[in-house]
Amino acid sequence: MRYLLSLVLLVACIVWGSTASAQPVSPPAVVTGRVVDADGQALPYASVRIDGTVAGAATDSTGRFRFTTRRSERVTLRASMVGYADDTQSVMLAPGDTTSVRFQLSPRDIELNEALVTEAHFTTGTDAQASLSTLEAVTTPGASGDVLRGLQAFPGVAAPGDGAGLFVRGGDVSETQTLLDGAPLAHPYRYESPSGGSFSTVPTFLVDGTQFATGGFSAKYGNALSGVLSIETLDRPQAAQQRINVGLAGVGLRIDQPIVYDALGLRVSGNRSFTGLLFRVNGQNDDFDTVPQGWDGTASLTWDHDRLGQLKAQSFVRKSRLGVQTQEGAFVGRYRTEATNQLHSLHWETSASDWTVESSLSWSRFASERSFGVLDLCPIDRATTLRVDATHRGLPQFERGRWRAGAIVQRRTYEIRGTVPVQPDVLTPGAPTNTFREALTVRRAGGYLDADVPIGPRLTATVGLRADHHSDAGTVADPRAALAMQLGGSTTLRAAWGRYHQFPEPSTLGEHSGPNALGAEQAQHLVLGLQHDRGPWLARIAGYWKPYRDLVVRTGSATFANEGTGHARGADAFLRYGAFLETPISGWISYSLLDAERTQPRDVGSVVQLDDGPAPFDLTHQLSVVGKAEVLPRVYLGGTYRVTSGRPFTPVVDTEPTASDALLPIDGPVGSMRLPPYQRLDMQVSYFWPFGNQQHAIVYAAINNLLDRANATGVNYTADYSNRSLRTTNFRRSFYIGVRVQL
Amino acid sequence: MSRLMHSLLLALLLALWIPLAAAAQPVDSLLTQGISQLTDGVTRGHAPTVQQARALFERASSSDARPALSHYYTALASYRLIDLVDDEDRSDAYMDDAQTHLEAALDHRSGWAEANALLALVYGRKAAGGMISGMRYGSKSNNAIERAREAAPNNPRVLLAQGISLYNTPSMWGGDTDEAIARLQEATNRFANTSPTDPLQPNWGHADAYAWLGIAHANDNRPREARAAFENALDVRPGYGWVQHVLMPELAAAE
Known part of the structure; x- marks a missing residue:
């Protein structure tokens, strides 16, 4: 009976199971x-x-x-x-x-994304779409292995001297925002100066790739008037590896260590830079009482989890100092600076459903001491930032559509103490000074929404809107739009328009800087570009128009106002062939034509008047030619030649005596004179020696400024301002050698 | 009572199995059909047939049934197409596609030796793109082979991947032709002694192992051994176009 029951149940279940999977007949x-x-x-x-x-x-x-x-x-x-x-x-x-x-x-390469619709967007990295590989950028002769100096070879970036500053399309160096893994890096330069700094603060060989937009960038980026540089650091180390770098100017060590296979990895690095030996070898030690030197350390721990995504904790500390004999106006003295730059961040990237979300929480602190004559400043800049960016892959019916949304919240505290001369140009010891100490906290919050909208198989529009609020400078809203049209398989036409705002730096908002009533600066970008990319060739040309308004300008000895206007317009061209290590010969030519004017302060004795004239970084023509070739097996020779129109400067045409017998300069028309053209030829030779299993050594030697040009970097005056002479570069012909070993 | 329970359990299992089997059946059918087309297309060196096979595998990968296997075969078809299409951009696209599907297969079946071995071959193809690509993908290829070896050291396709990798890697990066020949020889032995029980499981590579063995011998100036290896490849897979119409004529021309 039990067997019968079992059999019945079995048959019943099979019948049920079969019928359950049956479909109605139609x-x-x-x-x-x-x-x-x-x-x-x-x-x-x-x-x-x-x-x-x-x-x-x-x-x-x-x-x-x-x-x-x-x-x-x-x-x-x-x-x-x-x-x-x-x-x-x-x-x-x-x-x-x-x-x-x-x-x-549509071919996958016209799947339009931010990189494509953003006009004038250059990338470095391992991506096939990258304009240059990171290795290529940093091996550019004359770049000294620095990623920012490498980027100066792109069109649209003015390099008005020997520094690493990125002056984008006539804009000031502060108009380019730098992000490190999404976190804003307020002080991206080492040995900071008004023209940027000498080198990037981010160690080059921690860089995985960069995205560098010189205009028309999307609503994702705010608080930047001219450009955005987004630096991505290396991901989790896949294998244990050590990298040692020894050169005339310093030593460095990087250790990659997986901790949990395929999940958790640690990367630490340390660099000690000391240029004493470099200057001694090249006989250029005389100007420095403290040669540029410093150290940096980084540690990053990256965890890749199946469900949670990637979590990266990163800490970065850099200290640097220098002391140099220099001249500013009529004053000759020692300029000393010491700076500590810290950034600690937590970066989380995860995917859920159709969304990819990237978040970063960062804390940064930049403290420096600078002294020059009676000027003595100790600013401390602290920022805490939370940034979230979410990308939706798009609705199924709009396969190429994509939504992005994000927000940023930042709290920034700026403290400064020190003494400043009553008259900015009078730095002589004994000159009247003001002593001050103050702290200022500002908050910024911003959000954006933008979307790629396919209009046809060849045309995609990106429209976006961002809004930002600043606790002191008010609220702004910026609409932005871009169009990208595929013309054949390898040619893309792009157009972009957008409004861009940037809030004043805290240093201009403080009480010592006058009434606290500054608003955001504004620019518009209108750009049109054409790119052709086929095989080893990449050609790109773009024209742009960028009017400015509400620029913050100095209106007194230490007061500022949103009274500046101006414009920048020009054209950029870029032609690249091949790739370093991939083709026997590689290189590129970039050319920029620029016309930039803006309102500037004109010191007329104790009075400041505002005047319109060529912008300080209005370099009418700039041409860079970079070439690299494998001249013998694994021996690479490269050269970079750069020629640039002279930078405008405002001449002192007269003086006005003060009660203390010091002389106050009287400026002529702003930007009415120019320095001589800048020319520089840098050569580099390297030998790539692979050994063992994926190990190698690179021995490199470079001669910078091979022609030994005494390029002018500014002008000096005698004490009574009666005679003017050119101030020339500290970087005459110099030799450098180093070796990098990867184990 | 226990017999009753046993019967009930069996009945319940059957009841569950039937709809599951019904759901899996179209996937199995697609895979079977695809494997047949893939084998035929690769043998004849006929890209459209392999593309059709790939389309079948891709459809199968949309299902929840056998996702790792479906992605694996999609990747295998794309890997084969790398050499069968005559356009460099399309070859690159197939390399990327193979990598994507193998990563998906490994998402579904972590540590799977077959997928890691094939991934190592795909990375190896990418590494051949230049010195930078070599530096980037060479180590990835090695890592994938190591993972495959840890999981299944005697799998013939793992040995095949090892042999191909050792042969193609420059000696300065650890490549070694003698070692490659040893691995390929070992792979051919393993292939000869392996008979799959499930027709859907990977069962390719025997002829390829002989073909690569022949290539290694030929480039080491051992034409007689190379010819023997190519003959063996044709014994295992009669009419294998790559061997018959490419490798053997090249060998004859070199002789």
């Missing part, structure tokens, strides 16, 4: 159609299927397909083909009906 729906490419040509052997199911078919040699299904509902059909972006369509299926669908697939 005529199937038929789906037919064709898959073509952007030019309307048939795509054979593409896959077409009902999304999320196996129902579908492959196209035949004429791009046609046909399949039947018993589904009777609204479904999403997906067509895919390797090398092309998927296309989807929503259709209603009914029993017995025949539904005809036509798919048009």
Whole structure:
């Protein structure tokens, strides 16, 4: 009986199981159609299927397909083909009906993203889309292995001297915002100076890649008037590795150590820079009482988790100092500076459903001491920043569509104490000074929303809006839009327009700087560019127009106001061939044409008047030619030649005596004179020696400023301002050698 | 009572299995059909057939049934297409596609030796793109082989991947032709003594192992051994176009 019962149950279950999977009998729906490419040509052997199911078919040699299904509902059909972006369509299926669908697939490389629709966007890194590899940028002769100096070779970036400052399209160096793994880096330069600094504060060989936008960038980026440099650091180390760098100017060590296989890794690095030996070898030690020197240390711990995503904790500390004999106006003296730069950040990247979310929480502190004559300043700049960026891959019916949204909250505290001369140009010991000490805290919050909207198979628009609020400078809203059109497989036409705001630096907002009523500075970008990328060739040309308003200008000895206007307009061209280590010969030519004017203070004795004239970094012509070649097996020779129009300066045309017998300069028209053109040729030779399993050594030697040009960096005056002479560079012809070993 | 419980349990299992089997069946059918087309396409060196096979595998990968296997075969078809298409951009796209699907396969089946071995081959192809690519993907290829070796040291396709990698890696980076020949020889022995029980599981590479063995011998100036290896490849896979129409004529021309 029990067996019978079992048998009955078994049969019942099988029957139930079978019937449960049975479908009602009705005529199937038929789906037919064709898959073509952007030019309307048939795509054979593409896959077409009902999304999320196996129902579908492959196209035949004429791009046609046909399949039947018993589904009777609204479904999403997906067509895919390797090398092309998927296309989807929503259709209603009914029993017995025949539904005809036509798919048009676009090559994957015109899947428009931020990098593409952002006009004048240069990238470095390992990505195939990168304008230059990071290795290529830092091996540019004359770049001294520095990533920022490498970026100066891009068009649209003025390099008005020997420093690393990124002056984008006529803008001041402060108008380019630098982000490190999404966290704002308020002080990206070592040995800071009004023209930026000498080197990047971020160690080069921690850099995985960069995105550098010289205009028309998307709503994702705020508080930047001219450019954005986003630096991504290396990800989790995949294998244990040590890298040692020894050169005339310093030593460095990097250790990569996986801790948990395929999940957790630690990377630490330390560098000690000391230029004494370099200057001694080159006989240029005389000007320094403290040669530029410093050290830095970084540690990053990266955890990749299947579900949580990637979590990266990173700490970075850099100390640097120098003391140099220099001249400013009529005063000759020692300029000393010592700075400590710290950044600690937590970066989290995760995906959920159709969203990818990147968040970063960072804390930074920059403290420095600077003295020159009676000027003695000790500013401390602290910032805590939370940034979140979310990207939605887009709705199925808009396969190329993409949404982005994000927000940033920042609290920044600026403390400063010291003494400043009553008259900015009178630095002589004994000159009247003001002593002050103050602290200022500002808060900034911003958010944005933007989307890529496909208008056709070849045209995509990106529209966005961002809004930012500053506790002292008010609220601003910036609409931005860009269009990218694919002209054939390798040519892209881009246009972008946008409004950009930047809040005043805390140093101009404090009580010592006058009434606290400064608002945001504003610029508009209108850019049109064409790019052709085929094989080893990349050509790019762009024209732009950038009007400014509400610029913060000095209106008194230490007062500021939003009374500046100006414009920058010009054209940039870039032609690249090949890639370093990939082709026997590689190199690029970049040319920039610029016309930039802006309001500037003109000191007329004790009075300051505002005047319009050529911007301080209005370099009319700038040409860079970079070439690298493998001259012998694994021996690479490279050279960079740069020629730039002279930088405008405001001449002192007269003086006004003060009660203390010091002389106050009287300026002529702003920017009415120019320094002589800047020329520089740098050469570099390196030998790449691989050994063992993935280990190598690179021995490199460089001669910078081979022509030994005494390039002018400014002007000096005699004590009574009666005679003017050119101040020339500290970087005459110099020799450098070093070796980097990777174990 | 225990017999009753046993029967009930069996009945319940059957009841659950039938709909599951019904759901898996189309995937199995797609995979079976795809494997057949893939084998045929690779043998004839006929890209459209391999592309059709790839389309079948890609459809199968949309299902929840056998996702690792479906992604694996999609990747394998793309890997084969790297050499069958005559356009460099399309070859690159197939390399990327193979990598993407293998990563998906490994997401579904962590540490799977078959997927890691194939991933090592894909990385190896990418490493051949230049010195920077070599530095970037060479170590990834090595890591993938190590993972495969840890999971299945005697798997013939793991040995095949090792052999190909050792042969193609420059000696300054640790490549070694003699070592490569030893691994490929070992792979051919393993292939000869391996008979898969599940027709859907990976069962390719025997002829490839002979072909690569022949290439290694040929470039080491041992034409007789190379010819023997190519003959063996054709014995294992009659009409293998790559061997018959490319490698053997090249060997004959060199002789």
